[in-house]
Amino acid sequence: MGQPLMTELITPQGSRSVSAILFDKDGTLLQFVSLWGSWSECFLKHFTRRLEERGLPVPAKQIPGLWGTQHDTEGHITEVDRNGPLAMGTMDDLYAILSWQGYSLGLSWAESMELVHRCRLEADALLDRSRPALPLPGLQRFLDELAAQGLPLAVVTADETAAAEKHLDWLGIRQYFAAVVGTDQVERGKPFADMALLACQRLGVAPSSTAVIGDTNGDMRMAKAAGAAVAIAIADTRSGSSGQRDLPDADIIIESYAELHVGGMDR
Structure with a gap:
């Protein structure tokens, strides 16, 4: 099997080469x-x-x-x-x-x-x-950019898998994700690495080349435990909460998907 394709994930703190992205669901894809x-x-x-x-x-x-x-x-x-x-x-x-x-x-x-x-x-x-599920602002644009680059995507959620699949269907975005891993599929949920490792296995990528995007420090700690390339937290710090205080293990904290883009792909 050949090496996975790499895509440049462009963030406010520079670009990172990644071969896949793992998304939390609640608070990351949909408004919590x-x-x-x-x-x-x-x-x-x-x-x-x-x-x-x-x-x-x-x-x-x-x-x-x-x-x-x-x-x-x-x-x-x-x-x-x-x-x-x-x-x-x-x-x-x-x-x-x-x-x-x-x-x-x-x-x-x-x-x-x-x-x-x-x-x-x-x-x-x-x-x-x-069905009160609403996507985060800018999510659709970002998913479309990722799909255009052919970047493998997965969902890793503390929710049960069947419920997660249903919520993604309500949002109309299930087709973007090659894998959906709920906490019922692993022995240990977040902040342990189990879900991230299983998702990477199903995508056929190494955790060390994978980005994790979430909204809690449990997501960030899961990313660290799995050896992910970068842990990105999405948190509206304008609401008065301290992103750095609540998300100490994040590598990068963004306020919206408007701050994320993808570049070209290298073999």
Whole structure:
């Protein structure tokens, strides 16, 4: 097998020669709050209401701390902790947090898990009806540039693979990716290297020639653990958050895809 083609990935901090790019999904391809804010609001609303019906109310001040969310006065999620459970955890992590909350309030572990499962089904049904997935600005242009160069692409996500495939279909971008690796396909999720290594294996490229683009430090640490060529974080630092503080392991931090381009290809 011949050497993979290399493409110049042009960033605000210079060009990097890469043979593939691995993308996180939530917050990197799609707007995080548009999808998971809606899902979380529904999930938490049903969960807390059903606990209240059992005489086990969750104090309102505790709700944002469950998954790392910020809420407005009407209870809508406006911000998510980039390094919190909702942004970085697996689905099983999120279910375990709520199951523990129910157990700590007085349910048996079995009752709490059953309650979480029912609330999950209601939140999943809401997403299937509303499909609130929106791409990040400039994503389509960047994917088209990459496709024109023939650069292999993959998605590596803390979400489950089937859900990730569905969300990419909703965005109309599934065809750009040769592989989609969810956390259910590996023994260890982010920040460990497993997903990145599996994606590189499926693309037929070396991790050392691969770029990783994500929005959490878990993505950056995964890239480092896998030996990726460059770890690029996409974070709107204009919103007031400190990209360097929240993303200390990033090689490059950008605010939007407008800052990324691709050049020619060398053999």
